[in-house]
Amino acid sequence: MTRTISDRISENAARTFVGREAELAVLRSAVLDPDRVVALVHGPGGIGKTRLLRAVLGELPVDTAVTVLDGRDVEPTPEGVLRALERALGTPDVVTALGTAPRHVLAIDTYEVLGLADTWTRTTFLPMLPTSVFTVLVGRDRPASAWHTAPGWAGSVVELCVGPLPPGPARELLRARGLDEAEARRADDFAHGHPLALELAAATSRGRPGAATSPATAGGPVPGGLLDCFVDGLSPEATTALEAASTTRWVTEPLLAAVLDRGDHEARAAYDGLRRLPFVDATTDGLVLHDVVRDTVGHDLAVRDPERRRRYRRRAASFLAGRPPSRDDLWQRTADLMFLIENPVVRDACFPSARPTHVVEPARREDATAIAEIALAHEPAPVAEALARWWASHPETFAVARDPDGAVAAFVQIAELGTVDPDLLGSDPVARPWLEHLRENPPAPEERVLLMRRWLGRESGELRSPAVSACWLDVKRTYMQWRPRLRRLYSTVVDLPRLGPIFLPLGFAPAGPGVGIEGTTYQPVWLDFGPQSVDGWLARLVDTDLDVAPPDDGCDATDDCSLSPREREVLALLADGLSNRDIGARLYVSEKTAGRHVSNIFTKLEVHTRAQAARLAAERGWL
Template structure:
C-alpha cells in the first residue's frame, strides 16, 4: 500500500461513522445544514437506544465531507450552566471562552459553514432558556445548530417556528436491520429476520440480540431480558465489571477498583472498553443509556445486595475524590451523585415528572397582570398586595413557568437579600425573620444564601403542581451557579403540611415550631444549611443518607444526628457543623483557623477556645470512637473514618 493510501485511525473512525444503515433521510436533512440557508436549527429526537448518537457522529462525517466545520458536544459531560457550556465549547475549539461574545467570535473565525451539534440534550433542561434566548441569537450567521435528545424541547418550535426542523428517529426498516445484524455477525437472513420480527428494528436491541444469541434460541423483545442473556454469555469477570459500570453514571479505573476490588481495575476497564455499546468520553467510560438502564434494573432485581454494595462503594470513592477535585471538575461529581438518587421524594425534586412540558424563564414586564390575577385568586388581599410590592420593586427576582402555549402557569420570587431594597425587606415580617436568623447564626465570609419568598401556581395556588415543580427544578441551576459559595436556602412555606415532608429528605427543617402569621397567611420558614462544602457536600449527604441510613459514621442533617454503633447521637448545631467539616476533610489535618473561618464565620484572633470546647464535647459523644478525632499538634485536628 502506498504512503498516500495508508489508513489512519481517523479514516477508520470516519468510515465507521459513515456506515450507518437506514438513516439516509435523516442524514440528508442534516447535510442540508452544511449547505442551505434553512433551517437554522435541527432537533433530532427519539427513544433511548434508537441511534441518536450514531446519527450525530455520521452527521459530523457528512458535514466535513461537504466542506463544513463540525463541532460535536456531549450533553452528558456538560455542566448545565452558562460557564459549563462555554467550557465544553472552548475545550472542543481549543479556546478559553468566558462569555457568549467570545464564543460567537471563536465560531465566526472558523472557515465556512459551522455545524454545532449537542448530543444528549435532554440532560440540559436547566440550560435550555440560556441556549434559546442568549446563545442562539448571538451565534454568527455561518452557524447551524443540531440538538439531539429523547424529547422535543417545546419552546424551540414556538420561538423559532419554520427555522427549526424536527427529525424523529424511529426504529430501522427491515433491510437496514438486516444490514446492522450482518455487521454484528448475523449473516443468516432467516436468523436476522427472526430477530428483527421480535425487536422490531430497535438498533440497540438488535445489537444486544446479535451478541446474546448468535446461534439462535428463543427471542424476547424486552431489553432487560436481552441484557440478561447478553450478560450470561460474558466471562464472569467482564460481567461483574459491566454490572458495576451500569450502576454508576460513568466508570473510571478508581471507581472500578472500589466496586470490584478483586479484579485488576485496568484490565476491567479494558474489557469494558471492548464492548460494542461502551465508549470512553471526557468523563470516563460510558455505557449506552438503554443498556445501562436495563442492566442496572436487572442487577437490582436479581442481586440487590451486590447492587447496593456497588452504589455504596462508588459513593465513598467519589466522596474521597471530591475532596481534592478542581472546581472545574465539580460538575462531574454532582452528576455522579444525582445518578444515585432513587428515593422518590428526592428524585422528584431533581427530576420532576412532567416538568419537561413547561419552560422556566425570567418573568417579563407583560407578565405582571397574570401574576396579579394568580395572586388575587389564591391569596388574601393583604398578602396579594405584598406580593405585588415585591413585583413592583424587584421584578428581576421573579421567574415563571410557561405552558406549551407560552402562558404563565406558575411563578416564584427567588433572590439574595442583597438584590432587594432594604425598605421592602424591613416591612416584611418574613424577611425580618430571615435577617434575624442570619444575625444570630452568621455565615462565614464569602458564603451566600438564597431566599424563596413567593411561589404560586395558576391551578393549585400554594399546593404542589407540575408547573411549580418545574420552578423547583430550575432553582437547582442557581445551586450550580452559586457553588461553592452557596451555604443556605430559606423558603417561606405556606402549604407546610405538604411541602415540609417533601423537603425534609433534602435537609430542610423549620426554623421555629410555630408559624408566622403574615397578612392573614401562616408562614413557616424552612432552612437548608448545606454546610461548608456547599452544594456538593450537601448532595453527598443526601445520597449518603439514602444509601447508608443505618451505617456508622453517617450524619443526618435533617435531624442533626450521627449514626454510631447502630444508635442515633444527637448533636448541637456547632457540633454537627464541626463534625461535618472534619468528615469532609477525612484523614487530613484541618487547621484550627480554617474551622473558625468556615464553621464559626470569623477570623482567628488567637485567644478563643471555642473550637476546643466543641471538640471535647464531640469526643465525649463519640465514646469508644473518640480516638478517631485526633489532635494534630501545632495545626488543629484530624478525623479518621468513623465507619
Template sequence: MSQRMSDLLAVQAHRNFVGREDEIAALLSVLDPEGPRVLHVHGIAGIGKTALLDHFTRAARNRGATVINLDCRNVEPTEPGLLQALGEAMGGVYPDVETLFERLESIGGTMVLAFDTYEVFRLLDTWLRQVFVPDLPENVRVLFFARQRPLAAWHATPGWGWLLKSVPVKPLSGCEAAKLLTSLGVQPEATSVIVHATHGHPLALKLAAAAAREEPFTHWLPQAPLQHALEELTHIFLKDVEDTTTRQILEGAAITRRTTVSLLGALFPELVPHDGYERLRKLPFVDTTSDGLIIHDAVREAIASSLHASDPSRHLTYRRAAWHQLRAEAESASSGDLWRYTADMLYLIENPVVREAFFPSGTPQFSVEVAQPGDAQALTAIIRAHEGEEAAAAMVQWWRRMPPAFSVVRGADGEALGLCCKLRSDQVEPRWLLDDPVTREWCRHLRDKPMAGGELALFCRRWLSLDEGDSPSEAQAAVWLDLKRTYMELRPALRRVYLTARNLAAYAPVAQRLGIEVLAGREVSLDGNLYPSAVLDFGPASVDGWLAKLAANELGVHTELDLLDPEARELLLDNARVALTPLEFGVMQHLQASQGKAVSRTELLRDVWGTRYEGGSNVVDAVVRTLRRKLGARADRIETVSGVGYRLRPS
C-alpha cells in the same frame, strides 16, 4: 502515521451505518444558507441518535463545515459550564458569551454546535432558547439530540418559524435492519427472525447479533414490547459471556454514571483496573467518551436492576465503594471537573425525590423563564387569586421594585400558569427585606446565625400556581426544577435557601429527605393566614457537599468530614460510635454546621444552653474538653480560636 484504536472504531462504526437517508438529509440542510438554523433531533433511547450525529459530523466536515460535538452528560448545566466546555473544544478561554460569539464569527465558514444527550441539559434549556441561541452569529447552526421532542416554548417563541426544525428518529426499516445485521456477521437464515423480534431498534439489533454467535436461537428470541425485549436481550447476551470476570465488572460498572480506571480499581481491588477497562470498552453497548466509558442506559438499567433484585447486598457494596472513590477524587478536583463528580455521586442516589430534581426523566410540560413587563397583569391576577390584601401588597411591591426577581411558568401556548419570586442576598436592597414581614424574619435568622464572608442566601419569597396556589402541582414542579438551575449557578457561594408556603405541610416528606428545616417561631400572620418559613442550609461545601451528603445518608456511609450522626446523637469514629450527652451533642452539631468558621462562646451559650449570660464561658470550655477526649485521635479537629471560641477544622 499509525491509527489509534478510537480512529479504527470510528471507521468501523461508519461502515456499519445503514439507512437514515431522511434524517441525514434534514441534518445536512443546516449547511444550506437558506436552511434551518436550529434542529431538534429526537428519538427513544438506543434508536441511534449518537450514531446519526457521528455520521453527519463526518459528512459535514467533508463539506468544509466546522463541527463541535458536546456530550451534555459531561458538561455542567450552567452558563459558565457551557462556556468552559466550548472553550476547551475550541482551544480558548471565553469568560462571557460576547467573547465566545466573536470567536465563532471569526472562524469563518459554517460552524455547527451539536449537543448530544441534550435531555440531561434541561436546567439550561430556557437560557439557551432565550439568550444563547438567538444571539449566535450568522454562520452558526445548532443541533440538539435528545430523547424528548423540544418544549412547545421553542415553537411559540416569535420569529423562529423556518429557523427551527424538529426531526424525529424512527426505527430502521426491515431492509435497513437486515443490512445492519449482515454487516455485524449474522447469518441470512437468522436475519428475519431477529428483525421481527427487535422492532427495528438499532441497539436491540446489535445485542441480538452479539448474543446469537451464529448458533440456533429462534427458541429464545423475545416476542415482547421493545423495553422488555431489550432487557431480555441484555440477559441473553450476558449469559453468553463465558468470562465471569467480564460479567462481574459489567455488573459493578452498571451502578455508575460513567466508568473510569480509578473507579474500577475501587470496585474491584483484586483485579487489574486497566484490564477491566479494556474488557468493558470492547462490549457492543459501551460508548467511549472523553472522561470514561458509559454503558448504554437501556442496558445499564437492566443490568443494575437485575443485580439489585438478585444480590442487593453486593449492589449496595458497589455503590458504597464508588461513593468513597468519587468523594476522594472530588476533594482534589478542579472547579471545571467538580460537576462531573457531583453528577456521578448524584447518580448513586436511588431516591427519586433527589434524582428527579436534577435529572428529570419525564417530558416537561411547562417552561420557566424570566418575567417580562407584559406579564404584569397576568402575574398580578395570579397573586390576587391566592393572597389576601396584605400578602398581595407585599408581592406586588416586590414586582415593582425587582421585576427580574420574578420567573413565570408558561404553558404550551405561552400563557402564564404560575410564578416564582426569588431574591439573592447580594443583590437585594437590605431595607427592602425589612419592609416585608416574611423576609424580615429571614433577616433576623441570618443575624442570629450569620453566614461566613462571601456566602450567599437565596430567598425564595413565593411560588404560586394559577390553579393550585402554593400546593404541589405541575407548575410548582417546574418552578422547583428552575430553582435547581439557580442552585447550580450560585454554587460554591450559595449557603442557604429560605422559603415560605402556607401549605408547607404538603412538602414535609420531601423537605425531610432534602434536609429542609422548618423555622419554629418565625411564622408570619398576613390577612389572618399563617406563613411559616423553612431553610435549607447546604453547609460549607455548598450544593456539591449537600448532594454528596444526601448520597452518603442513603448509602449509610460517612467520611472524616462527617463526624456526627444527628439521629443517633453519636460521634462517628472510623468503625466506632461514641455516645454524646445533650450538651456535647449540641456543641458538636453547632460546630459542624459552621465547619471551618470560628464560633464564639457567646453564640454557643445562646444556641446550646439557651442563655445570654457571657460569664458562663467556662461551662463551654468544659464540654469542649470532654468532646476532645471522646474524639481521641481526632481531637485536633476542634481548634481553639484565641479570644473568640472554637472552630471545627475540615478534615
C-alpha cells in the same frame, strides 16, 4: 498523506451505516439551509441518533467548521456551556470563533441532560450567534414546545424524530455485521428495528448462533429480554462488573475497585473486560455504559438484589467523598454524586426521568398581570401586596413556568440576599423572620445566601403540580451556578403536612416560629448547604438515601416484615387501586421508582399481579 487506523475505522463505520435515508435528507437539508438555525433531533436511547449525527457531519462541505459537545461532559448552566465551548474552540471569545467559517455546525449530543440550560440556550445563547452558525441539539426528549411557539422561532427550527429501522434496513445492518439471512431474520424479530438492540442481537448471534430465537415483547424503547439474553452470555465475573458499573455515572479502574471491593489485579481484569463490551464507550475520563444498558441492568439489580446495589452505591459515594476534585473537574464530582441520589426532586435536575411539561424562563413585563392574579388567588391580601412590591422593585428575580400555549401556569421568585433592597425585606412580613435568623446566625462574608420568596401554581398554589415541579427544577440551576460559595437558602411554607415529606428529607429546617397573616401561617424554613456548599449537601443526601434500616427480624408468615417501610406504603396504595404514576405522585418519587417498589413487592410476596398482592395483603391483615 499517511492513512491512519482512525481513518479506516471511520470508513468502516460509514459503510455499515444503513437506512435512515429520509432522516439523513432532512438533517442534511437543514444544515445547508441558510434560513434555518437549529435542528432538534430526538428519539429513545439507543435508537441511533448519534450515528445519524455523525453521518451528516462526515459529509459536510470542506469549508464547514464543526464543533461537537457531549452533554454528559457539560455543566448544565450557562457558564458551564460557555466553558465547554471555550475548551473546544480554544478561545474565550466563543461568539467570534463560531462566526469565522462560512458555515459552522455546533452539535450538542445527549442534550437531555442539559435541561436546566435549555431556556438560556433558546432565549439568550442562540440569538446572539452569527447567522452562519447552525446548531443541532440531539437528545432523548421531545423538545419543549416553546422552540416552535415562542415569537420569532417559526420557520427557523427543524424537528426530527428518530424511530426504529424498517425491516429491510434492519436486516441489511445485521447482514453487515456478519449474520446470514436466517440469523438476521431471527435477530430482527427479537429487536423490532431498534438499532442498539440489533447490534446486541448481532453480537449475541455471533457468539452463540441461534441464541436469539424468541421474539421479545414490543412496545418499550428497548425490546424486553434482549439485554438479559446478552448478559446471560457473559461470565459471572463480567456480569458482576457490569452490574457494579451500572450503579455509577462512569467508572475508572480505581472507582471499580472501590465499588467491587477488589484488589488492583482483579479490578484491572474487570475493567478490561468491561472495555471490550460493545455497549461500553472508552472516554478520557473512564468507561461509560450506554445509558439504556446501564438503566436496564441497574433496574434488574435493584429488583433482584437491592442490598447489593445499595452496597455498590455506598462504596461509590465513599470513594468520591474521599477524592476532593480540582477546580477543573468540580462539575464532574457534582454530577457523580447527583447520579447516586434517587430522590427525583434532586436527581431530575441532571438525570431527568421525563421531560418537564412546562418551560421555565425569566418573567417578561407582560407577565405582571398573570403573576398578580395567581398571587391574589392563593395569598391573603397583605402577602399578595408584598409580592407586588417585589415585582415593582426586582422583576428580574421572577421566573415563570409556561403551558405549551405560552400561558403562565406558575411562578417562582428567587434572589440573592445582597442584591435585594433592605427596606423591601424589612416591610415584607414573610421575609422578616429570615432577617432575624440571619442576625442571630450571620453567614461568613464570602458565603452567598439565596431567598426563595415564593412559588405558586395557577391551579395548585404552593402544592406540587407539573408547573410547580418545573419551577423547583429551575431553582436547581441556580444551585449549580452558585456553587461552591452558596451556603444557605431561605424560603417559606404554608402546608407543612403535604410539603414536609418533600422538603424535610432535603435538609430544610424551621428558621423561627411561623407568622400568622389573616388566618394563614407562613413557616420560615432554611437549608444550610454546609461549608462544602452544594457538593457537601449532595454527599449528605447520598448518605441519607443509602441509610435504609433493614426489616425487623423474628416475624412469622402472617407478618409483612419482609417488606421495607416504603414498600408497605406502596402496597397500601396499590391495594387502593393506584397506578405507578399515581403512587409516585402520592409519595413524591418518580413513576420509575414506584414501579421498582411494586416489582420488589411482587418478588417478596411471590405474586404476579397487583390483584394478587392486594388480596394477600387483605388476607393477612396488613391493610
